[in-house]
Each structure stands twice: as C-alpha cells, then as structure tokens.
Amino acid sequence: MALSRLTLTNFRNHAALTLQPETQFVALHGANGAGKTNILEAVSLLVPGRGLRRAALPDMARNGGGGGFSISAELDGTTIGTGIEAEHPERRKVRINGSNAAINHLAEWLAVIWLTPSMDRLFIDGAAARRRFLDRLVLALEPSHARHSSRYEKAVQQRNKLLTGNVAPDALWLDALEAQMAESGSAITEARNRMVHELTAGLELAPAGPFAIPAVQLTEKEGVAVEALAHAWRRGRIRDAAAGRTLIGPHRADLIVTHMASGQPAERCSTGEQKALLLSLILAHAALVTAQRQAPPILLLDEVAAHLDPTRRGALFERLVQTGAQVWMTGTEPELFNGIGPTAQLIAVGSD
Numbered sequence: 001m002a003l004s005r006l007t008l009t010n011f012r013n014h015a016a017l018t019l020q021p022e023t024q025f026v027a028l029h030g031a032n033g034a035g036k037t038n039i040l041e042a043v044s045l046l047v048p049g050r051g052l053r054r055a056a057l058p059d060m061a062r063n064g065g066g067g068g069f070s071i072s073a074e075l076d077g078t079t080i081g082t083g084i085e086a087e088h089p090e091r092r093k094v095r096i097n098g099s100n101a102a103i104n105h106l107a108e109w110l111a112v113i114w115l116t117p118s119m120d121r122l123f124i125d126g127a128a129a130r131r132r133f134l135d136r137l138v139l140a141l142e143p144s145h146a147r148h149s150s151r152y153e154k155a156v157q158q159r160n161k162l163l164t165g166n167v168a169p170d171a172l173w174l175d176a177l178e179a180q181m182a183e184s185g186s187a188i189t190e191a192r193n194r195m196v197h198e199l200t201a202g203l204e205l206a207p208a209g210p211f212a213i214p215a216v217q218l219t220e221k222e223g224v225a226v227e228a229l230a231h232a233w234r235r236g237r238i239r240d241a242a243a244g245r246t247l248i249g250p251h252r253a254d255l256i257v258t259h260m261a262s263g264q265p266a267e268r269c270s271t272g273e274q275k276a277l278l279l280s281l282i283l284a285h286a287a288l289v290t291a292q293r294q295a296p297p298i299l300l301l302d303e304v305a306a307h308l309d310p311t312r313r314g315a316l317f318e319r320l321v322q323t324g325a326q327v328w329m330t331g332t333e334p335e336l337f338n339g340i341g342p343t344a345q346l347i348a349v350g351s352d
C-alpha cells in the first residue's frame with residue numbers, strides 16, 4: 001500500500017496542494033506552522049475514524065475556504081476520496097473509484113498507522129487513547145473491526161440513554177441492545193486478543209537493537225463469550241443506571257505495555273524508552289500487516305526524527321526501510337532525514 005498522489009483542497013491551511021510520492025520515504029520539512037502535520041492528518045483520514053488529531057470535521061475546512069474540504073489519493077490504481085460539503089459539515093463523505101461508499105469500507109483499501117508527539121503521553125494518560133491505538137492496529141489487519149466498533153458504540157449509547165431516561169426502560173428493548181452489544185463486543189475483544197497474541201509472537205523475534213522491546217497484554221475482565229457478556233450487562237442495569245453509563249465491557253479495556261527487559265511498566269519508563277516501545281510496537285505491527293495483507297501499511301511519523309539521538313535515528317531509518325512501508329515523516333529541518341539516503345523524497349512544505 002502506497003499513495004502515488006495526494007491532493008488536498010481547502011484542507012486546513014492548504015487551499016490546493018498535490019504531492020506525488022515517488023519513493024518509500026516522503027520527508028516533509030518546513031517551518032513551524034507550515035502545514036506538515038496537516039498533510040499527515042489528511043492521510044490519516046483515508047481510513048475510518050477521526051484522523052490523527054481527532055478533530056471535528058468543520059475545523060478541518062480551511063478558514064475562508066467556503067466550509068468544505070476534500071482529500072483525494074491515488075493508490076495502486078484506485079482513487080480514494082473523502083471530505084465534507086459546506087452544506088453538511090458534520091457528514092464525512094467517502095468516494096472510492098468515483099462511487100459513494102461507507103466510511104468503514106476505507107479499511108479494506110488502506111491501512112494507516114501513526115505516531116504523533118501527543119502520543120508521547122500514551123502510557124501516562126487514560127486508557128481511552130491506548131484502546132484507540134490498539135483498535136487502529138487491529139483495524140489495519142481486520143477491516144471488519146470498524147463495523148463491529150460502530151455497532152457496539154451505537155448500542156452502548158442507546159442503552160445508556162434508555163437507562164438514564166425519564167421513563168422506566170423497556171426490558172425487551174434493553175435485552176435486544178445488550179444482545180447486539182454482546183455480539184459486536186465479543187468480536188471486538190476476540191480481534192484485540194488476536195492482535196495482542198500476534199504482536200507478542202512478532203516481538204519475540206524483534207532484532208536486538210537500540211529500541212526497547214515491549215510486552216503487551218489486554219485487560220478484559222468480561223471475556224468473549226456472547227452469552228456471558230449479555231448476562232453481565234443484564235445484571236448491571238441498576239448499577240449502570242445509577243452511574244449514568246455502562247461500566248463494564250470492551251469499551252473499558254486497556255492495553256498494558258511493559259518494558260520486556262526490565263519488567264518496568266511503560267508509564268515508569270523514560271520518555272525516550274516510551275517512544276522506543278511505541279516504535280517497536282509499530283514496526284512489529286507493520287510486519288504483521290505485510291504478512292497478512294501482502295502489503296505493508298502506510299506509516300505517518302510526525303516529528304519522530306527530531307526526538308531521537310543520531311544513533312537511534314539511523315537505526316530507525318534502517319528498520320523502516322526493511323518494512324517496505326511508505327513512510328511519511330515530518331521535521332523542521334531537511335538535515336534530519338540525511339541518514340535515509342536516496343529513498344527519501346524531500347518535500348518543502350509552505351514554501352510555494
């Protein structure tokens with residue numbers, strides 16, 4: 001999977017921009033505020049979800065640009081497009097080869113994984129971001145994960161609304177919602193478990209190098225049996241009504257990461273070690289995607305080069321070359337990409 005063209009129209013600060021990647025590494029450089037991360041954000045919207053900033057759609061439309069935006073990309077002969085129209089700024093539209101398509105279909109065409117500076121806090125902040133990270137890894141391997149996740153979230157929201165409404169909730173309706181939650185929730189947890197299991201196997205083979213190797217685990221107290229899940233929610237109705245939300249289920253799971261060599265939980269590792277743990281995870285994941293989808297994912301690495309010492313930067317470039325993945329990197333100075341060599345296409349952002 002590699003983009004051979006990316007066209008942005010009225011997306012963030014880019015009124016009209018076309019990039020044509022020709023090599024494995026797309027190295028975007030330019031001053032602060034030039035619009036480098038915006039380009040990565042645009043690529044991150046070529047898969048289901050809210051993109052790497054999790055921003056609201058109308059915020060992505062260029063100020064003064066009329067209210068709509070579009071992102072279009074060429075990928076192995078397929079044209080993928082997404083964006084919003086000014087009249088319906090909350091509705092993300094997707095087009096695949098010129099025809100309208102559901103957002104979740106994007107996952108069948110493309111796998112995109114990113115690392116951004118805000119993820120430096122991934123192991124320190126709450127479980128929600130780690131869950132989202134794990135789900136992105138899963139989605140890259142199993143496109144059906146998007147469908148299960150949306151179904152599950154919708155059913156949980158409806159259950160919460162029913163439990164906290166002014167009228168006594170209809171027990172049959174709750175039964176139906178909990179059955180739906182159990183079916184999609186079980187599929188979600190199974191897929192997450194498969195990912196954790198396969199990552200663990202892959203990480204055991206990771207080459208010794210300057211990057212700390214993580215051990216990964218999933219907390220999931222409710223298991224994956226559909227009937228047991230439905231039963232746990234049925235039993236928990238009064239408790240959940242009092243809390244105003246559903247207190248157990250896959251939407252509360254957490255990804256536990258440990259520094260394999262030292263046994264330290266990731267949140268106690270140094271900033272650099274935490275970054276290395278994340279990079280190791282992403283590299284192991286890229287190998288999994290390559291093996292199972294016969295093509296590596298696209299990697300978006302925002303400001304990763306600047307945060308590594310030259311030895312680790314060199315080692316990272318070497319590992320990235322081996323993945324065969326198309327890598328979009330950003331940095332303020334082109335010199336940060338010196339170690340990559342001829343496979344880097346340096347693109348100056350904001351100088352047109």
Ligand SMILES: Nc1ncnc2c1ncn2[C@@H]1O[C@H](COP(=O)(O)OP(=O)(O)OP(=O)(O)O)[C@@H](O)[C@H]1O
Nearest residue numbers: 012013032033034035036037038059060061062063
């Ligand atoms: N909807 C929008 N319309 C116009 N400009 C926007 C919009 N949203 C963000 N911007 C502008 O985009 C710029 C930020 O772009 P971006 O984050 O991509 O910069 P960057 O090149 O990654 O910079 P840095 O090196 O500091 O990370 C800011 O100047 C911001 O004001």
Ligand SMILES: [Mg+2]
Nearest residue numbers: 036037302330
């Ligand atoms: Mg940036």
